[in-house]
Structure formats: C-alpha cells, structure tokens
Amino acid sequence: MIERESIFLKALNKETLPIPPIWYMRQAGRYMPEYRAVRKKFKNFLDMCKEPDVCCELALQPINAFELDSAILFSDILTIPDAMGLDVKFLEGEGPVFGNPIKTAKDVLNIKPFDSDSLSYVYKAVGNIRSALPKHIPLIGFCGSPWTLAAYSIEGKSSKDFLFTRNFLKENDDEAHIFLNKLTDACFEYLKRQIEAGADVIQIFDSWANLLTEDDYKVYSLKYITTLIGLLKNDAVTKNIPIILFSREPKVQLKTIMTSQSDCLSLYWSMNDIDLNEVKNKVAIQGNLNPEILLESNEVIKQETLKILQKFKNYPGYIFNLGHGITPNINPDKVKFLTDLIRSI
Ligand code: CP3
Numbered sequence: 001m002i003e004r005e006s007i008f009l010k011a012l013n014k015e016t017l018p019i020p021p022i023w024y025m026r027q028a029g030r031y032m033p034e035y036r037a038v039r040k041k042f043k044n045f046l047d048m049c050k051e052p053d054v055c056c057e058l059a060l061q062p063i064n065a066f067e068l069d070s071a072i073l074f075s076d077i078l079t080i081p082d083a084m085g086l087d088v089k090f091l092e093g094e095g096p097v098f099g100n101p102i103k104t105a106k107d108v109l110n111i112k113p114f115d116s117d118s119l120s121y122v123y124k125a126v127g128n129i130r131s132a133l134p135k136h137i138p139l140i141g142f143c144g145s146p147w148t149l150a151a152y153s154i155e156g157k158s159s160k161d162f163l164f165t166r167n168f169l170k171e172n173d174d175e176a177h178i179f180l181n182k183l184t185d186a187c188f189e190y191l192k193r194q195i196e197a198g199a200d201v202i203q204i205f206d207s208w209a210n211l212l213t214e215d216d217y218k219v220y221s222l223k224y225i226t227t228l229i230g231l232l233k234n235d236a237v238t239k240n241i242p243i244i245l246f247s248r249e250p251k252v253q254l255k256t257i258m259t260s261q262s263d264c265l266s267l268y269w270s271m272n273d274i275d276l277n278e279v280k281n282k283v284a285i286q287g288n289l290n291p292e293i294l295l296e297s298n299e300v301i302k303q304e305t306l307k308i309l310q311k312f313k314n315y316p317g318y319i320f321n322l323g324h325g326i327t328p329n330i331n332p333d334k335v336k337f338l339t340d341l342i343r344s345i
Contacts, residue, residue, distance in 0.1 A: 006136050008070045012201065012242040012264055012284050014317035020309075021069035022339055023140075025246070025266075026325030027062040028074050032332055034061045045090035046082060049075050055125035056132055063137060065332065066339045070138050070201070071129060073194065075122050077144030077205055080186050081153045083119050085112035094157070101156030102168075105175040114186035116193050123197040130198030140244075141199025143190055145206035146183035146228065147221035150176070152208075162211050169220065176220070184224045188231040195238050203244040203266070204228065210249040217252055226260045233261060244286060248324065254279050269323025276315060284317030291322045294334045301338055309345060 008021040029035055035058060042048040049055060055074040063071050078096055082088040087099030102108055130139050144152075152158070154165040169176050191202055209221055225245065232238040246266035247257060255278050257265060265279070267287035279285065293304045312318040320342055326335065 006069070006138050008138050008319065009200070009242070011317045011319045012244075014281060014284050016314060016316045017318075019343055019345075020312070020318050020320040022066075022320040022342055023068045023070040023072065024062070024322055024326050024335065025072075026327075027066075027068065027072065027335075028058045029326060030328035031326055031330045031335075032061055032065065034065070046076070046079075046088060049079065049125075050121045052121055052124035052128050056128040059125075059129045059139075060132060062335075063133070066336055068137075068339070070140055071133055072140040072203070073122070073126055073129060073142060073199065075125060075142075077142070077149065077207075078152060079119055079122060080114065080143065080183065080190060081149055084114055084153075084182075084186070086153055096152060096158060098153065098156040102150075102154045102179065103156075105172040108172070108175040108179045108182075111179070111182065114182065114189065116186075116189040119190060119193070122190075123193050126194050126197035126199050130200075138200035139198060140201045140203050141191060141194035142203045142205060143187045145204050145209070145221060146180045146187060146224035147212070148206050148208045149183050149187075150179055150220075151211065153179075162208065166211070169216075180220065180224050184228050184231075187228050188235075191228075191232060192235060192238050195241050199241070201242050201244065202232070203246060204262070206245065206247040206250070209247040210251070212251065214251045217250055218256070221247075221250075222252070222257065222260060225262075229261050242284075244284075246286075258283055264317070264319065266321065267323060271323070276312075281316055284319065285312060285315055286319040286321045288323040289321075289338075291324055291326055291330070294322075294326070294330045294338065298334075298337055301334065302341060305338060305341055306345070309342065 007017055011021050059071050059074040062068055078088045089097050091097050151162050151165050154168050155162050229243055242263040244264040244266050245262035249268045249270055254274055264284035264286055269288050269290035289308050293301055
C-alpha cells in the first residue's frame, strides 16, 4: 500500500503545494537510450509488453533517471482490442496496425467478448512495478477511452482524419454504440484488475477526442467516459482511486468535461485559454507544457516553464506534466533539466 505522503496523491486531492509533483506522459520510451537497449531485443512491441519483468524494468527507467513523483505502468492502450481478437501489431515507422479491424456492423456483433484474464500479463506487470517502486511513489494504471479504442479498432491503423471511422459512425450508429458499450465494460474490468494488482491512480487517455465536434464528443466519447468513471466510483474495490482524464484538444469547455466526475483533468498543450475559476476546488489539473518546447534551448524551456508555473501557482491541486507525450526526438538531458528546474524554483 502506498504511503499517503506522496505529493502526487496530495495534489490529486486538490492540495496547494510549494513545488508541484512531476511526471511525464510517455516518460518511458524511445527517447531514452536505456529503453532502446531493451526494445531492440524484441521484434514486436506487444511481445515486449507481454513480459512483466521487462515492463517493470522499463517503467522504472524514468524514475531512476529523473526521480519523478509518479510511475506509470509500462504497457499500451491497445491491449484491449488485441485481447478482443483484433490482432494488433506495431510496425516500424507506421504505428499500430490491426490484422482484424472492425470493418462492418456485423464485425461488432461477432467480436470476441473481452475476457479480463487474457490480460493477466498486464496485472502481473502492475504487481511487479508496485513491488519494485519506493513506497512514496504512486503507480498509475491506465486505459484508452472507449472512443479512442473504437477509433483505432475501426480505422485499423493510425490516421490523420479517421475518415473510415467517421463514415462508419454515420452508417452504423447503433452498432457503434454497441461497440462503445462493450469497450466501456472491458475498460472497467481491466482497470479494476489493475487496481487489484496495485495501481494507485488511473489515467484514461482520450487521445482522439480532437476528432469529434462538440455534439459528437458528448455522444461518442464523454458519455462513455462518464459511464466508465461511474462504474469505478461505485465499485467497493475501485471507488477511492483518483482518476485523471487526458483529452487531446477537445472541442468542448472544461466544465462540460468535468461532468465526467474525473478527479483531475490533464490539459493538452494548446488549451491555454481556460478560466481556472470555473474548475478551481472541483478538480485537480495536470499539464500543459508543449512537448516541443523540450527541443528548444534551456533558456526557452525556462521561460515557457515559468509561464506555466505562474499560471497554476495558487491552483489547489496542480501536477506538472507535458500537454501530450514525450516524443522520440527529445533529448533526455532536457527532461532532466526541466525536472530539476521546476524543483529549484
Ligand atoms: O511511460 C509510458 O507512458 C509508457 C507506457 C505507454 C505506452 N503507450 C508505451 C508505448 C502508454 C501510457 C501508452 C499510451 C498510448 N498508446 C496512447 C495514449 C497516449 C497518447 O500519446 O495519446 C496511445 C494513443 C497509444 C497507441 C500507440 N502506441 C501508438 C500510436 C504507438 C506508435 C507510435 C508511438 O507513439 O510510438 C504506440 C507504441 C508505443 N507505446 C511505444 C511505447 C513506448 C513505442 C513502441 C516502440 O518502441 O516501437
């Protein structure tokens, strides 16, 4: 069990702290030479995710390198569609590719029911990471939002505009909702198992929220996130676990997203026009430095970081993070510089 003096948990509990807790989305990954050394032993990325000891080593790499205030499970959001028989592969330079995507309404009805036992390798990784971490460092478990998982599963790959998916929604609205319901139930079962295995906090990644118009966002994404959070908040095992919601550039106002009842909103880097008074004392905030700033000089990093720290200075429950994940082209020295800088101010 995690010790309650973790500053990350305090911030999630909406406490004002002199120095914000720090962690980074995609903190374990290709930008780290330690990661690349392990990664090259595996051809397929998901095969690596299926090795709990390797996941443990990878999750700890950024903690050891930068002394961050939280670890995140090493895995991927696409484990669920893979477990539902959609056959996910990660191809060099192409990102995820589905061998068996959802192409028709019938595919939704025939999809293999999610069996949470089939992702035991993930829960084992959670248990290993939790045991290896110091007691005051929380472990974040995670899943993709039902909408984000549906978008990948229908498109069958990453895409700029997800045109096939958008047409699918227009033509097969009932089945789209059946699929989103199935994914919501799968996410709940999956997160509950991660929490039972030792996850202290949960983050939901709505990485494709930006594809939807304001109205569609409410119907296809927010509705299912709200259901998922409701399930977690009403289950004896999961109800006290703080939930962070990351939405990539959503077209709706923060107060609308807050109806999801998440404990913390993770702000995308372009969301800089927000009225903090609307959300203050109701929700913790995480983010929202543009990850590309880490490609700039230390002087620019310092200027931009000071702006963010100033913005959230007296905000009750602010967690320092980037506005999206660290990309492979970032120099780990910059991550070290940024982390030390925040703690020195
Ligand atoms: O520290 C960590 O955050 C590592 C754990 C983690 C990974 N993916 C490992 C990973 C987490 C939390 C994720 C989440 C994830 N996966 C998201 C949501 C976050 C976001 O960026 O919006 C999404 C959309 C995915 C899907 C995904 N996984 C894509 C599109 C890709 C390929 C492109 C890319 O960014 O690399 C992956 C592969 C992936 N997931 C890698 C890692 C370290 C790189 C794989 C490799 O080494 O070849």
